[in-house]
Amino acid sequence: MSRSGGNAKGRSVTLHMVSSLDGFIAKNDNSVSWMDSPGNAYPAGVSISEEEVAAFLKSIDCYVMGSRTYEHALELGWAYGDTPVVVVIGREWPPARTSVEFYSGDLKTLVGVKLGLRYRNIWLVGGALLSQRFLELGLVDEIKLTIAPVLLGDGLRLFGGSLSEERWNLKNVVAYRNGFVELSYTAPSA
Numbered sequence: 001m002s003r004s005g006g007n008a009k010g011r012s013v014t015l016h017m018v019s020s021l022d023g024f025i026a027k028n029d030n031s032v033s034w035m036d037s038p039g040n041a042y043p044a045g046v047s048i049s050e051e052e053v054a055a056f057l058k059s060i061d062c063y064v065m066g067s068r069t070y071e072h073a074l075e076l077g078w079a080y081g082d083t084p085v086v087v088v089i090g091r092e093w094p095p096a097r098t099s100v101e102f103y104s105g106d107l108k109t110l111v112g113v114k115l116g117l118r119y120r121n122i123w124l125v126g127g128a129l130l131s132q133r134f135l136e137l138g139l140v141d142e143i144k145l146t147i148a149p150v151l152l153g154d155g156l157r158l159f160g161g162s163l164s165e166e167r168w169n170l171k172n173v174v175a176y177r178n179g180f181v182e183l184s185y186t187a188p189s190a
């Protein structure tokens with residue numbers, strides 16, 4: 001059984017975030033140019049084709065995000081296609097597209113009931129506040145942390161402040177040709 005309470009069908013919650021070298025996930029002005037690929041920065045790294053990216057994204061059944069990440073995703077231009085997205089929000093907000101639904105309430109119920117009965121491969125894509133809540137509640141089975149080769153100096157911290165010490169298991173490391181590194185960890189009990 002997975003940490004998020006998944007059953008034998010293999011439901012799992014993956015938290016994916018992109019962090020700077022100094023542990024920030026967003027600049028104070030919310031600009032995202034720091035995530036731009038610096039080109040062929042690490043020739044020994046792997047590169048993946050657009051087709052491979054598309055096939056991988058197809059395997060994701062559902063995205064979950066906090067309301068602030070949703071607002072920013074709308075500003076940047078919707079990157080989630082028609083894949084179902086659940087936005088955790090404490091305010092009333094009419095959906096912008098049919099693939100988006102809003103949720104207010106208990107996060108264990110969200111994962112265990114609302115999402116768990118419908119989806120297997122669930123991706124939590126931020127932001128810091130919602131990710132921290134999921135981690136505090138033990139609702140994350142896997143962390144995929146992509147490290148961008150840049151120092152930001154200031155901004156929004158990955159996961160915020162009050163998590164307890166906990167050792168996760170390194171599952172995979174992929175270094176990309178553009179200098180980004182993806183670290184995958186599974187939860188202690190997964």
Ligand SMILES: NC(=O)c1ccc[n+]([C@@H]2O[C@H](COP(=O)([O-])OP(=O)(O)OC[C@H]3O[C@@H](n4cnc5c(N)ncnc54)[C@H](OP(=O)(O)O)[C@@H]3O)[C@@H](O)[C@H]2O)c1
Nearest residue numbers: 017018025026066067068069072089090126127128129130
């Ligand atoms: N680098 C990356 O990989 C990455 C990934 C995602 C986001 N980001 C960036 O991170 C920033 C947003 O992150 P954030 O930490 O400020 O906000 P967030 O986690 O995206 O959203 C937090 C908001 O969700 C709502 N919410 C409702 N129920 C909640 C609950 N139980 N727990 C937590 N939140 C709940 C609250 O707003 P209301 O009650 O007002 O609705 C809360 O303020 C943006 O700049 C975004 O671009 C970066």
